[in-house]
Amino acid sequence: MRNKIERISILSCGWLGKPLAVHLQQAGYQVKGARTSATGVAELKDLGLDGYVVRLDEEVLEGADAFWEADLLIVNIPPRSRRERGPEAHVGEMKLLRSFIETTAISKVLFISSTSVYADINGLVTEENEELPETPNGESLRTVEKILMESEVFVTTVLRFGGLIGYDRLPTQQSLDTGRRSNDVPMNVIHRDDCIGVIAQVIAKDVWGEIFNACASVHPLRYNYLKAAAKAFNLQLPKKLQPEELPYKIVSSAKLKRMLHYNFIYDDPLSVFNGS
Numbered sequence: 001m002r003n004k005i006e007r008i009s010i011l012s013c014g015w016l017g018k019p020l021a022v023h024l025q026q027a028g029y030q031v032k033g034a035r036t037s038a039t040g041v042a043e044l045k046d047l048g049l050d051g052y053v054v055r056l057d058e059e060v061l062e063g064a065d066a067f068w069e070a071d072l073l074i075v076n077i078p079p080r081s082r083r084e085r086g087p088e089a090h091v092g093e094m095k096l097l098r099s100f101i102e103t104t105a106i107s108k109v110l111f112i113s114s115t116s117v118y119a120d121i122n123g124l125v126t127e128e129n130e131e132l133p134e135t136p137n138g139e140s141l142r143t144v145e146k147i148l149m150e151s152e153v154f155v156t157t158v159l160r161f162g163g164l165i166g167y168d169r170l171p172t173q174q175s176l177d178t179g180r181r182s183n184d185v186p187m188n189v190i191h192r193d194d195c196i197g198v199i200a201q202v203i204a205k206d207v208w209g210e211i212f213n214a215c216a217s218v219h220p221l222r223y224n225y226l227k228a229a230a231k232a233f234n235l236q237l238p239k240k241l242q243p244e245e246l247p248y249k250i251v252s253s254a255k256l257k258r259m260l261h262y263n264f265i266y267d268d269p270l271s272v273f274n275g276s
Contacts (some may be wrong), residue, residue: 005203007070008073008074009033009069012034013076014076017074017076019192019196020196021044025049031049032066032070035053036053038053050066058095068100069104072203073106074110078137088140090144091144109156111159112159115188115213119133119249123250124252125213126213127212145211158211162190163188163215165190165191165192171235173235183221183222184244184246187220187269190216191272194264194265197265202260212259213256217268218269220269224270
């Protein structure tokens with residue numbers, strides 16, 4: 001088994017995976033990226049990356065052998081919300097992926113999960129919390145984490161990211177007007193730059209077989225976050241609704257900070273808007 005990580009394959013290279021691939025390549029790693037179409041692969045090649053078409057569902061895994069020639073595989077495939085596909089489809093495709101990885105030279109896997117694996121307990125949650133969420137996707141992610149971590153052939157570290165923010169995932173006038181969620185619940189979010197920083201730190205520190213929460217330490221109320229965005233982008237903030245008592249959770253990243261010695265770039269999400 002290879003110990004030193006030199007070759008990294010990323011499945012797949014979308015909103016997070018593509019800039020992650022660029023960052024890791026610039027850091028000196030041999031990086032290969034996967035997309036589901038030739039057009040997507042062309043985007044990777046335009047960035048100077050080795051790109052491959054890889055298709056995965058619960059029955060079929062297709063991809064060039066060269067993509068799987070890696071020391072580390074970063075799995076960045078969330079459950080897909082399709083009417084014809086339930087969350088069990090994600091579990092099925094990850095079972096297939098695990099079986100295939102075990103036939104390759106890949107010795108380490110980094111699985112991108114989500115804080116949606118936690119139930120809303122109206123308090124602090126850590127990696128030790130076992131209460132299952134009510135959402136099917138959250139439950140399926142818990143199952144997938146277990147499937148990968150139980151492999152006896154490769155070792156897996158799981159990163160449970162909060163809601164992803166930054167770049168084109170910041171409030172717009174349309175999102176402010178829509179008001180899909182209560183404004184009176186604390187937020188658990190992480191900026192894309194910190195996602196990339198945390199992943200790079202796991203690799204650099206060579207920390208495997210662990211589960212880490214990864215989100216900003218400050219948990220602003222959603223209304224305060226939207227208010228800061230409206231001020232920064234000169235948007236019209238809708239009238240604040242009457243407070244509602246809705247379930248929530250506050251996700252702790254203390255374990256990540258302690259073990260990886262990682263300092264968040266945006267440890268307060270409001271700093272995205274005020275430049276601090």
